[in-house]
Amino acid sequence: MSFIKEQTWLKAAEDLVKTDKAFLQYLKDINISVLRHLIDSDVLDKSQIQMRQLLQMNGRFHALWICTEDKCKHLQKLMNQGRILSSHDVFPVSHMETIKELYMQYFSSFTNVVVIGGFDYISKKTSNYWKENMGSLRNFLKSAETSESSVSISLFRILHECFREQINQYTFILTLLSKDFHQIADNELNESLRGLMDLKIYISQVLDEAALTRDLWKSLGTKLTEILCTPERRLREDSKNIPISLSERFGHSRILLCDDILIHIQGSDIHCYDLTTLWIEVITKDNMDTCRNILKVITPEDQLTFYTQQPHHQAVWHWKISQAIRQCLVKSRDFPLWGKGSNGQSPENPPAHRFATYTFKNEGKFKNAVYEGDWNQGKPHGKGTMKWEDGRNYSGDFESGLEHGFGVLLVRLLDAGYDCYKCHWSHGKKQRYGICEYRNKTVYRGYFKDDLRHGFGILETCRGESNSFRYVGNWMNDKRHGYGVMESTESGELYIGMWQDDQREGRGIVITQSGLCYEGIFQQNKLTGKGILLSEDNSLYEGEFMEDLQLKGKGKITFPDGISIEGTFSNTFGNGMQVQGVMKTTTDSDVADEVANLQLGVHGLPVLERWPCIFDPYVEYLHSGSSDAMEEAYLGFHLESGRSLRNKSSERLASPSDHSCVSCSRKPKESHMKNSDFLKDLRQQQSLEQLQQYLEKSLQSSLHPLGKLLQTQILVFQVTYSGIGANKHLLSMAQNEVKYYAEKTTELIMDYVPQLFHQNYEYGESRIEMNICSLVLNMILPAFYPELSMLYMLYHDKDNALYWRGILHLDLLSEIKLLEFLDVQRHLWPLKDLHLTSNQRYSLVHDQCFISAIECVQKISTTAEPCKKLETLFHTMGEIEKTVSMILKRDYKLPMDDLLPLLIYVVSRARIQHLGAELHFIRDMMDLGLEGGITDFLLTAFESCYQHIQKQEIRQGRFMGFI
The missing domain is CATH 1.20.900.10 (Dbl homology (DH) domain)
Known part of the structure; x- marks a missing residue:
């Protein structure tokens, strides 16, 4: 074989x-x-x-x-x-x-x-x-x-x-x-x-x-042949062979099916339809007159209804058009051309969802535009690119023929520049979050509604540009409206307050680079009516204003030494000002201190009216089901994704130069968990410890809704209270704002873990009710601490100067002399075991005492959380008692009379530069449940130390006999 x-x-x-x-x-x-x-x-x-x-x-x-x-x-x-x-x-x-x-x-x-x-x-x-x-x-x-x-x-x-x-x-x-x-x-x-x-x-x-x-082609005549004939084009079917018409009366037109187009000839009119953008349906007799056999052909701009005389004619045309469409889409003819192929299987019908290119011709939004991308039943649907004759170019998501989802739109301007819109769209209009980079080098990052800027948004110029500005706040119908902050390098001013129709309108505050502050009612960008004006030297005017800070009308001016003038004023503040009134020449230090520490915006700009717009998208997102697909639409782009989008669009489209957007300088640690996993897990938290771990992880992730919300809070806080806004008269506003952030963030999670609210927890030797708002506050405070601590230092600068002067004088004393000066009981001295002869002087002994306590209290400046600062104070007191117990060789609880001198000694030797700011920060930001207990007592003791070091005899060195 x-x-x-x-x-x-x-x-x-x-x-x-x-x-x-x-x-x-x-x-x-x-x-x-x-x-x-x-x-x-x-x-x-x-x-x-x-x-x-x-x-x-x-x-x-x-x-x-x-x-x-x-x-x-x-x-x-x-x-x-x-x-x-x-x-x-x-x-x-x-x-x-x-x-x-x-x-x-x-x-x-x-x-x-x-x-x-x-x-x-x-x-x-x-x-x-x-x-x-x-x-x-x-x-x-x-x-x-x-x-x-x-x-x-x-x-x-x-x-x-x-x-x-x-x-x-x-x-x-x-x-x-x-x-x-x-x-x-x-x-x-x-x-x-x-x-x-x-x-x-x-x-x-x-x-x-x-x-x-x-x-x-020979039968059609020269004119039609020149239009229709190409070497590659083949005739598939002719209505002269199998009758079909666009009219119920046959014979008025001719239908030709080729392998790439469907041709309708009526008289001298010719209409050609690209097969890649045709969808065909058979109209059943159940819905139509039984005497008619109908085929419906859908094109991007028309719907054609074809009529046949016989049912089998309808079947043949339907089959041939379907197969021609399918082969045109795959760019390959069947083998053989007709009937079943070599595999013996019948060819499939053309897909409803496909990729194709089409040029729109009819009047409308897309007239003369070329679309290349995904289609479904005659409409752009999926990913695609639309290019207009005027240079506009949209690349992104479509749904049912309109922009829907995320897309990038480039608009060419007359001077060959571009406006670039990287936005989310809904039914053809910009909706929810987007980034817009304008030709004039300004950038908007924020929310849209029906193509207009609406909700929270940031408009700014590129850094380093002349006349740069930045507005952060609320928008309505494409105009600044509601609460917002505007910083301008041209005017050197920071405006904090209300807006209406793109103008400052309502209660507002202006801080200048020179330190001048004024607050009052603005009308059409001008401060008019009653208001206050505070100069850098703490001179205060309270009264009526005209345009451009013209003092005209009744008012009162108080000078830094407490002297005041009350009457009728005219002319500009500090520039030939005239007044008719009564001068009070008696100095009043309390009044002077009150003016120096005056807080702006506390009553005129309630915290509840400032930033609700930054929480609205997050609430909407959480209530909508928190899907990952809609994350960017509600919560905005991550910084890197925004840049990559710009790069991708630049590769596909002729785009203008890239402009960097405003970003948060503190970038939290990334997390790779999906939002859906985070939010699903939130409801499963069964204890305060689990909730604390969950919140720490969420707030640290710039991809999580809570983390993104924190980034936005940081951004608006930086804009308001850094740079020109680093002004001591804004401390109360800043305090209230951070607490407001914590309260609103707490509200976002309350619906998910109601069982964890009002539980008790251990703190030291006490058992107090847990305040989750305080828990959130402690977690987010580190993000705001740089700006907030600067405000505290500025506010307490005068007291701190007195305190530091006292520290420097106490530093001149030796350990023994300082202990003697502070009346520390001798049996509590760690130096008591030194045997000094009558010829030795105490001033020669320089051994430092209570080193462990000093090193412990110095850590107060290394953390931004009030609870951890309080723990530092607790540990400091513990180290002092530990040292005393070691000296006495028994456990010993120091009474207040013994503790306070020792605390003063430890604080003076620790040399904490801004101790007053630290203590006031703890007092203002700590959990309210801690007030009145041992924590309150300890904090009061350290505050007493701080005040004691400021005493006149200490800061003026009136202890020369001890040296």
């Missing part, structure tokens, strides 16, 4: 070599006698479309020739070497896909020449030559009708019949092999044979299709 099989393969190889050699000689003769003459002919214009297609056909002719020659030589070599042959050595079996591709490419180019009448054109141009050489043509043709055939028909036959015959020879040889191997399963041989049979059908079909298409 093996020997018979080898002989069979050898016989097939011999037949193939013989067939290929004859075929190659035939191709060679055609090339010499026909093609070479046509290609080199001087009478043929190679710029004509017919000649361009002939040149393409010539290239594919030679590609097929070369491939056949290579395979023939390889097979001949194997036979000469006496190798045992198998299916892998037989060219039509092992390289069936190559054969199919080469022949399909050749007949594609060949039929292109047929469709455009290429052979008629060539025969006319070269008729003189062929009259003299007709015999050379007849040698290639075997039929008896050769003498009667025209040159055009002869060329047509010569250039395709030999190829069809070669396929027949391959088929015949493989058929004989298949019969010889009928008892042996050889799938590869059977597949190759089926492929050749399908190729024969394919060639016959493309030739018929080309002939029908050529006849169509």
